[in-house]
Amino acid sequence: MDDAGYRAWIGLPLAAIVAPAHAADYMTPEQAAALFFPQADTQVPLLLKLSKEQRNAIKALSGVRQRDKTQSVWRAEAGGELLGWTVVDDVIGKHEYITYAAAISPGGRVLGIEILSYRETHGGEIRQASWREHFVGKTLQNPFKLDVDIPNISGATLSCRNVTDGVKRLLALQRVALSP
Amino acid sequence: MNYIRRMQPLLGTFVEVGVAEGPAAGSSIDSAFAAVAEVHRLMSYQDPDSDLSRLNRGDGRPVPLRKLTVNVLRLARALMQASGGRFNCTVGGALERLGALPTPAAAARLDHGDADDIVIVDSCRVRLRRPVHITLDGIAKGFAVDRAVAALAARGANSGWVNAGGDLRVFGSVALPLSLREPGGFRTVGRLANRAAATSVTSGRPQPGFPGRIVSTTGTGVSRGSWTVLARHAWRADALTKVAALLPDAQRAASIRRLGGTLLEAGSTAQ
Numbered sequence: 001m002d003d004a005g006y007r008a009w010i011g012l013p014l015a016a017i018v019a020p021a022h023a024a025d026y027m028t029p030e031q032a033a034a035l036f037f038p039q040a041d042t043q044v045p046l047l048l049k050l051s052k053e054q055r056n057a058i059k060a061l062s063g064v065r066q067r068d069k070t071q072s073v074w075r076a077e078a079g080g081e082l083l084g085w086t087v088v089d090d091v092i093g094k095h096e097y098i099t100y101a102a103a104i105s106p107g108g109r110v111l112g113i114e115i116l117s118y119r120e121t122h123g124g125e126i127r128q129a130s131w132r133e134h135f136v137g138k139t140l141q142n143p144f145k146l147d148v149d150i151p152n153i154s155g156a157t158l159s160c161r162n163v164t165d166g167v168k169r170l171l172a173l174q175r176v177a178l179s180p
Numbered sequence: 181m182n183y184i185r186r187m188q189p190l191l192g193t194f195v196e197v198g199v200a201e202g203p204a205a206g207s208s209i210d211s212a213f214a215a216v217a218e219v220h221r222l223m224s225y226q227d228p229d230s231d232l233s234r235l236n237r238g239d240g241r242p243v244p245l246r247k248l249t250v251n252v253l254r255l256a257r258a259l260m261q262a263s264g265g266r267f268n269c270t271v272g273g274a275l276e277r278l279g280a281l282p283t284p285a286a287a288a289r290l291d292h293g294d295a296d297d298i299v300i301v302d303s304c305r306v307r308l309r310r311p312v313h314i315t316l317d318g319i320a321k322g323f324a325v326d327r328a329v330a331a332l333a334a335r336g337a338n339s340g341w342v343n344a345g346g347d348l349r350v351f352g353s354v355a356l357p358l359s360l361r362e363p364g365g366f367r368t369v370g371r372l373a374n375r376a377a378a379t380s381v382t383s384g385r386p387q388p389g390f391p392g393r394i395v396s397t398t399g400t401g402v403s404r405g406s407w408t409v410l411a412r413h414a415w416r417a418d419a420l421t422k423v424a425a426l427l428p429d430a431q432r433a434a435s436i437r438r439l440g441g442t443l444l445e446a447g448s449t450a451q
Contacts (some may be wrong), residue, residue, distance in 0.1 A: 025198075114186060115187035115189070
């Protein structure tokens with residue numbers, strides 16, 4: 001088969017089907033914290049304040065800039081023992097504004113991710129990648145580049161990439177500012 | 181009736197699951213996300229440990245696979261035959277050469293093959309007749325949606341939906357309004373009940389940062405446009421959008437119907 005036999009066109013599997021709306025609120029941070037750590041008897045909300053040094057350290061560890069000087073965190077405990085944290089974060093894509101929560105274990109592993117709210121900022125096309133590794137079990141030790149260990153068959157969307165970067169940054173934040 | 185909805189980033193997109201409120205809603209949604217994640221793990225092109233990657237480097241020998249993977253390959257093979265090769269999941273080599281898929285340790289020696297290259301040895305073993313690479317991109321996202329719906333039903337959910345970035349299936353008593361994104365905004369085309377819908381959009385030029393492609397192996401071109409197909413199962417709707425992009429205009433609707441889908445044409449409605 002010669003190359004000319006392929007008329008290679010781009011195929012964009014879009015989020016062209018929208019049901020029922022293109023903005024949705026899924027859960028509150030408290031609901032996400034309870035979902036991630038059902039065995040917790042205490043969920044302590046913290047507004048984590050990050051110094052300039054801490055923010056620089058997060059950037060150095062993750063390669064992603066920590067823009068916000070504060071981050072909302074829920075500390076889950078059972079019988080006084082730390083179970084992990086729920087960290088709430090926003091990603092602003094080209095077309096979306098997404099708030100999500102990530103659960104991180106004391107050892108720095110991603111235990112789960114839930115989208116809290118999803119908003120399209122304007123009506124442009126959202127391009128969807130076909131595949132991407134899910135994040136559960138990822139640690140900072142895993143190379144967290146999209147095209148390295150997060151499969152990127154059809155090219156990640158900006159928002160997918162932003163969530164990837166966001167999770168990577170939160171793992172660094174855990175190490176810098178939350179490690180016991 | 182109230183519905184509980186959750187969304188997680190999976191399959192390179194945002195997967196939404198909705199079920200009718202009830203005591204088992206939370207655990208049924210957990211099992212639906214787990215089903216999607218399982219399909220991803222088994223059928224990822226990039227993960228060298230996935231069933232798919234092991235098959236692709238099997239060197240013609242029978243490769244032991246999970247039954248789920250064999251099922252998808254069986255469906256894909258049947259649709260390749262039924263569609264006269266317009267659906268073709270043996271194009272991994274071509275997509276590697278185009279840079280649309282990463283090349284594993286060893287590149288595929290053939291750009292593509294045909295249905296006969298997928299030899300189903302038994303319910304848990306498959307071998308490749310020639311050195312092609314299989315990619316399940318065109319079918320597995322829909323298949324994952326079907327698995328998620330089955331997981332919801334197995335946990336007693338009697339009504340709900342799963343939407344994986346536009347591969348959507350609705351079951352039970354809920355009827356979801358279906359809107360299609362078109363240039364200039366959204367167009368409501370009806371309500372979707374007890375069916376699946378999928379859309380692929382093809383444009384004529386490569387998009388920076390989005391190397392996903394549909395390649396033709398039958399000598400016909402890929403038509404530009406937005407292709408939405410309804411079917412009972414999401415895997416079929418998903419796969420038939422690729423077939424629609426490769427069919428000549430005059431045959432498109434009738435051929436999709438013959439293959440078990442309904443093409444949603446411009447100006448038409450879902451029901």
